[in-house]
Amino acid sequence: MDELFQFFKAFYPISPAAQEAITAISTEISMARNKDLQPIGHSCKTIYFLKKGIARIYYYKDGIDVTESFEFEHSIVARVESLFSGRPSRKGIQIVEDAELIAIDANKLFKLYDAFPEIERLFRKIFEAAHVNLVNRLESLQFHTAEERYNDLIKESPEILQRVPLKHIASYLGITQVSLSRIRAKR
Structure with missing residues (x-):
């Protein structure tokens, strides 16, 4: 749990009592x-912290597997739109590389908000940061070329080429594997 609380500290430090409360509703898996x-079509009721490994959020469009995002070690992964609405998600979370995670029961977490306003503030800051990342991702797709998106991805996560299948990277970039091969050949 130490890694989780170190991650939290970067957003907002919480008291030992709040840490104990979170520990009580968490499970290591x-x-x-x-x-x-989390399979497609299920409601998200858990927030995951990736201690080790990689996860991707994906969906199918016209029968094609599309990668929306990657999450690496020391990050949170959840289907937030499903988490807050309670509706089944049209997206799933797949483990790309063997993973160790901490699963936090979201319903129990939300009940802790009243007893521990610091926990509510912490998760508000985490979800705000995730929202900013999503907006940046959308703007990248709108305003940058595939080559620029590839270069940004390699700069942010240089190990991705060794850890993630190229088909998922191409999908994430919004291009075909053939186009990805051309971009990689230029480097």
């Missing part, structure tokens, strides 16, 4: 690669 952490 392991998951093998290529398994769905």
Whole structure:
């Protein structure tokens, strides 16, 4: 749990009592690669912290597997639109590389907000940062070329080429694997 609380500290420090309350509603789990952490069509009721490994959020459009995002070690992964609405998600979370995670029961977490306003503030800051990242991702797709998006991805996550299948990287960039090969050949 130390890694989780170190992650939290970067957003907003919480008291030992709040840490204990979060620990009480959390479970450490392991998951093998290529398994769905949350399948498409299910409601998100858990917030995950990735201690080790990689996850991706994906969906299908016209029968094609599309990667929306990647999450690496020391990050939170959840289907936020489903988490807050309670509706089943049209997206899933798949483990790309064997993973160790901390699963936080979202319903119990939200109940802690009244007893621990610091927990509510912490998660508000985490969700705000995630929202900013999403807006940046959308703007990248709107305003940058595929090559610029590739270069940005490699700059942010240089190890991604060794850890993630190229088909998922191409999908994330919004291009075909052939186009990705051309971009990579230029480097």
